[in-house]
Amino acid sequence: MERDALHRLLRDMLLSRAFEERAAEEYAKGNIVGFLHLYPGEEAVGAGVINAAGPSDYIVSDYREHAHALIRGTPARNVMAELFGRADGMSGGMGGSMHMFDARRRFMGGYAIVGETCPIALGIAYTVAMRSLPEAVICFFGDGAVNQGTFHESLNMAALWRLPLLLVCENNHYAIGTEIHRHSAVVEVYKRAAAYNIPAERVDGMDVIKVYEAARRALERIRGGGGPQFIECETYRFRGHSMADPGTYRPAVEVKAHEAWDPISAAVREIEFRYPTPAELAAAGPDHIGQLAAHMVEAGHLAEIEIEALRKEVNAIVEDAVQFALQSPQPTMDAAWAHLNCNRRHEVLV
Amino acid sequence: MERDALHRLLRDMLLSRAFEERAAEEYAKGNIVGFLHLYPGEEAVGAGVINAAGPSDYIVSDYREHAHALIRGTPARNVMAELFGRADGMSGGMGGSMHMFDARRRFMGGYAIVGETCPIALGIAYTVAMRSLPEAVICFFGDGAVNQGTFHESLNMAALWRLPLLLVCENNHYAIGTEIHRHSAVVEVYKRAAAYNIPAERVDGMDVIKVYEAARRALERIRGGGGPQFIECETYRFRGHSMADPGTYRPAVEVKAHEAWDPISAAVREIEFRYPTPAELAAAGPDHIGQLAAHMVEAGHLAEIEIEALRKEVNAIVEDAVQFALQSPQPTMDAAWAHLNCNRRHEVLV
Amino acid sequence: MSQELLYWQALNRAMDVEMAADEAVFTLGEDVGLYGGSYRVTEGLHAKYGEWRVRDTPISENSFTGLGVGAALVGMRPVVEIMTINFLPLALDSIINGAAKIPFMSGGQFRMPLVVRMPGGVARQLGAQHAQRLEHTLMNVPGLRIAVPSTPQDAYWQLRQAIASDEPIILLEHELLYFSKGPVDLLADPPPMHRAALRRAGRDLTIVTYSRHALLSQDAAAELAKEGIEAEVIDLRSLKPIDWDTCASSIEKSHRLLVVEEDCRFAGAGAEIASALAERCFYSLDAPVRRLAGLDIPTPFNGTLEAATIPQVSDIVVAARALCQSGQESKAS
Amino acid sequence: MSQELLYWQALNRAMDVEMAADEAVFTLGEDVGLYGGSYRVTEGLHAKYGEWRVRDTPISENSFTGLGVGAALVGMRPVVEIMTINFLPLALDSIINGAAKIPFMSGGQFRMPLVVRMPGGVARQLGAQHAQRLEHTLMNVPGLRIAVPSTPQDAYWQLRQAIASDEPIILLEHELLYFSKGPVDLLADPPPMHRAALRRAGRDLTIVTYSRHALLSQDAAAELAKEGIEAEVIDLRSLKPIDWDTCASSIEKSHRLLVVEEDCRFAGAGAEIASALAERCFYSLDAPVRRLAGLDIPTPFNGTLEAATIPQVSDIVVAARALCQSGQESKAS
Ligand SMILES: Cc1ncc(C[n+]2csc(CCOP(=O)(O)OP(=O)(O)O)c2C)c(N)n1
Ligand SMILES: Cc1ncc(C[n+]2csc(CCOP(=O)(O)OP(=O)(O)O)c2C)c(N)n1
Numbered sequence A, B: 001m002e003r004d005a006l007h008r009l010l011r012d013m014l015l016s017r018a019f020e021e022r023a024a025e026e027y028a029k030g031n032i033v034g035f036l037h038l039y040p041g042e043e044a045v046g047a048g049v050i051n052a053a054g055p056s057d058y059i060v061s062d063y064r065e066h067a068h069a070l071i072r073g074t075p076a077r078n079v080m081a082e083l084f085g086r087a088d089g090m091s092g093g094m095g096g097s098m099h100m101f102d103a104r105r106r107f108m109g110g111y112a113i114v115g116e117t118c119p120i121a122l123g124i125a126y127t128v129a130m131r132s133l134p135e136a137v138i139c140f141f142g143d144g145a146v147n148q149g150t151f152h153e154s155l156n157m158a159a160l161w162r163l164p165l166l167l168v169c170e171n172n173h174y175a176i177g178t179e180i181h182r183h184s185a186v187v188e189v190y191k192r193a194a195a196y197n198i199p200a201e202r203v204d205g206m207d208v209i210k211v212y213e214a215a216r217r218a219l220e221r222i223r224g225g226g227g228p229q230f231i232e233c234e235t236y237r238f239r240g241h242s243m244a245d246p247g248t249y250r251p252a253v254e255v256k257a258h259e260a261w262d263p264i265s266a267a268v269r270e271i272e273f274r275y276p277t278p279a280e281l282a283a284a285g286p287d288h289i290g291q292l293a294a295h296m297v298e299a300g301h302l303a304e305i306e307i308e309a310l311r312k313e314v315n316a317i318v319e320d321a322v323q324f325a326l327q328s329p330q331p332t333m334d335a336a337w338a339h340l341n342c343n344r345r346h347e348v349l350v
Numbered sequence C, D: 001m002s003q004e005l006l007y008w009q010a011l012n013r014a015m016d017v018e019m020a021a022d023e024a025v026f027t028l029g030e031d032v033g034l035y036g037g038s039y040r041v042t043e044g045l046h047a048k049y050g051e052w053r054v055r056d057t058p059i060s061e062n063s064f065t066g067l068g069v070g071a072a073l074v075g076m077r078p079v080v081e082i083m084t085i086n087f088l089p090l091a092l093d094s095i096i097n098g099a100a101k102i103p104f105m106s107g108g109q110f111r112m113p114l115v116v117r118m119p120g121g122v123a124r125q126l127g128a129q130h131a132q133r134l135e136h137t138l139m140n141v142p143g144l145r146i147a148v149p150s151t152p153q154d155a156y157w158q159l160r161q162a163i164a165s166d167e168p169i170i171l172l173e174h175e176l177l178y179f180s181k182g183p184v185d186l187l188a189d190p191p192p193m194h195r196a197a198l199r200r201a202g203r204d205l206t207i208v209t210y211s212r213h214a215l216l217s218q219d220a221a222a223e224l225a226k227e228g229i230e231a232e233v234i235d236l237r238s239l240k241p242i243d244w245d246t247c248a249s250s251i252e253k254s255h256r257l258l259v260v261e262e263d264c265r266f267a268g269a270g271a272e273i274a275s276a277l278a279e280r281c282f283y284s285l286d287a288p289v290r291r292l293a294g295l296d297i298p299t300p301f302n303g304t305l306e307a308a309t310i311p312q313v314s315d316i317v318v319a320a321r322a323l324c325q326s327g328q329e330s331k332a333s
């Protein structure tokens, strides 16, 4: 795996974590109101999948989508401003935490009705196929969403028409307070895809590289005309379902165990592990690979101290985002009506 | 297989066929109006499954349910009167062709919204399980219905809670004009059950004995605590989807080929084949099995001439049903209001 | 320049013209393709435009409607056919929570050029689950528009306008109108999509109505004329928005309003029509606004009872006559 | 005899009493069991009655609501909780085509002792997909009944009555009321389930309202009293059927009607209320019936805008004041 890619993955995960933890603080302060579903613990999924996508691919997400937007490249400022309900938010303060959209980056929305993302992604994929474009559509959903009728209906259609759709299940083992064993007859979610002849794979969703690679492979198959693909990422959310949820239904030991597998520490370990020290590199001599590695180390990306710098960088981004959001104006009622009527063209309507 | 059972199966199929063909005539005459979905070609499914059920089992069906009601034991008079919209119809003339109910026989209704039968059957099965009763619920639906979200949702819940539910897919390969290859990514319908860990079997739905035996086995597993079971019956409808449908989308050769497999002729052959002639029986000597067979032949059920008699019998029943329906009074608006308010008890409502 | 067409043919022409003009237009639904559509609206289009643009779907209403929403997000102009409005409850999430809200929720980033067509209404003995109207269900949803053509000409115009519009538009077609005939001018300029039409002028009372009951009301007005009662008949053509001005100017002249609808009375479309106009025209009214509507009962299968549950021409005549008298009585008293 | 309870606690008590009294009563929905319910309504019941009677379901709204329909067919008394009314569109087929129609379609063979409970309304910044009211969607469906308790006492009474009734009943609970407190007499005899309550007597105008806005209207009436305007406040308690007599007798006294609702104005619940009463009370009215309602716009996430889209106490005061004046002006003119 290339160094830049790895670095990017790590940075995205750190940014997501820092952003979400700060959002929780801002929620406690009252700067954010309403439902707030945070992503800590699941960063490897969003980072791995979205980084595997190209800029012309589409992303459809649910209400736990702040990190997806950040990873996709939406400035933290606009994401935070949306959480604050301000005019500079991604959705002009109209959508909020669960409804972030970024048309320019093909971030096709956060949706709050469980299961709703599938048909929407299906429709985009249908369009791509109809136009024979080399694009793919990535659809995120949780383990609870697979029990919604739309999941089933959409998978059937996607397979029937071989649409370029990558289905990504973020299996964090819970639908709010209901553990997967209590909501799904078959808990290996990827197995459901067999009912539609959709190739499916389960990956360790705490390992960003595995997720990234699985997504790459799946996207390649899609671009090769292989039709829809399914990836189940096993992961865990460290927090409650939303800020309103203390999460007490989960055994403390279970939460602890999963925290030990924190995808960010794992990614940090991965980076530190994979690249040799300068001494080792020197011993290896000035060969081709060694040169590259040496260059990377020289560039200072891999040392522990640099990870700290990365943390600082993302913290600064988040701090800036909060300041930006605080200063962003409240949207007006006129703006609200304009958004509602953004559809109107030249029609002379009553 | 016991003689009486076989005889019953054949009679039910003949009655169903005669009833439906007559309904088509009455439709042409204008005595029946509205949608009319007929069953010819599919008789082996209803006869096989419903005869395998016990009197305390429940049946839930869709809009192609006249034969299901007849087989379940509802007098042809009341079925026909319902088609005529008369007061003596099963549903008092309120329901019509697609909404036949017979509470006494646990015939829980015909439903006209594709996929709606699954959740209703699920609810009855939930009740049976909750009360630990030895009953089962049989739910009929077509191949088109399996693409509805409710199918998926209901199967998951049925499996999760191990409910006593027998799912019977009447796969006639078409949803109105859309052939199964064009509506389902996986055309072996029974394979869908694997996504919920539900035991599933595909049977030749033109062979009433195979259907009957599959249903018996499945019901036994259910009563033994095996949870939901799934049977896919491959069949064919000889007519269009409804009387409004000429069915021209199906290649003539396909229709012809299936008519050659008429389940009724097959059942007749089966009966004639399985039981020896009196001469053969005499030759076989007075052993145990020979005695039984001889008794059956003696009783006169098996000779070709008897099948003609059976045809006459069912024709007479159907003729009587039509006369009954013609003479049955039109329901009144008062009756309609009373049906709507059948729920009211002692409440003092505004 | 106009020719006689059946209502379904007019819709079929509209589809054809729009599909030929813009590759972004495509249609999908159950049996719209090979089969040619349950009411023939899409007849011939599959052969002409191919399966990608005329897509037969599985019986998965919520998801194929949602497919339309997704496609509209990326600039397509999908025309979703829900086989009948009775299946709308299954697809409602995609319409209410999706199509109607996304343009707003996204802060105006996305348009929603989606059309959803649905046959509906009480036809002939289809039973309670196939005789629904459900206009009210969609009327309350901000962000949607609803057209209810009663003539082949309007069917042609309004479907074309709906496809051309970037707003999500619901087209409610009445099952008993598909085989009604009328002149259609394929080239004439249409009135604005949501403008009401004055179908008959009169001075004694105003009848506001829509869809099939616009035709029945015109028949009733002809009857009433024989008794010397001149009813003005307004065909709304659109249930969202409603062209209040056209209604109000008529009432200011006639001083009496009868609202006629096929929908169940309680909380039906007529409730909005009557309450908005009663408020606006309060000082012009000589008598209470009357609603003549379907009975609040599921539709019986039996044909006679079925007919008894929705207003017939004779019911409109009786109600109009009573309304004209009731005002006079009160003035006398 | 009465004690102070929170609205959710009153509902919880009602569930407990009915479940203890009749084994046929059971409840199901997302997170109603182990988790104790999103708004705590089912708290403690899972431990007490076990998983079969307090069933956590997958996220499958249409089917678990349909499960309730099926269970009701065989004599159970299911109480389905749909986590919020925003998911009602997904479950609507089971309610509209199933629960509401089966007793009728079967020719009266089956009763439908089903209760569907749903939190709803505009709460605090939940965004457009989680701020819906949708009362209108259910009101037009013959065969359903709808209760809208505004106080803990009514919540307790009406949930118990709904469970005891053999008709399908929808209980709409307002998300902002769960933590409101009020006296609950657990033993008193309740008024009929669908009877409106006169919350405050007055002679100058009648305010007809329901759910949370019944409380806001009482606050507004207190404000108005300071200016010498005495508003009579009627809390409908039921949206289907509506207790027209109670409303009409008040209007005959006050001659003015203001309808206050949180629902979007266009084709909202208020449309039926206003049109039925304008028709019935036409000759008693001194001024047009006014509807004060939510704006016809999806709910913005931003808190200030969100508040601006639904009537606040001050809006009610202004509207009531204007209504009293408008009548007078017209008399003068
Ligand atoms: C249709 C629908 N039903 C219920 C809800 C309420 N709800 C919000 S999130 C959630 C759990 C979803 O679980 P899962 O799909 O596993 O996603 P996760 O939150 O674990 O990421 C539920 C039930 C909803 N938003 N939409
Ligand atoms: C939800 C819904 N969508 C569409 C229809 C219209 N419709 C009636 S029957 C039918 C085909 C059903 O096919 P299948 O399930 O295979 O049953 P079959 O008629 O072949 O027995 C359709 C699309 C319906 N009744 N309900």
Ligand SMILES: [Mg+2]
Binding pocket: A142, A143, A144, A170, A171, A172, A173, A174, A175, A176
């Ligand atoms: Mg989850």
Ligand SMILES: [Mg+2]
Binding pocket: B142, B143, B144, B170, B171, B172, B173, B174, B175, B176
């Ligand atoms: Mg079929």
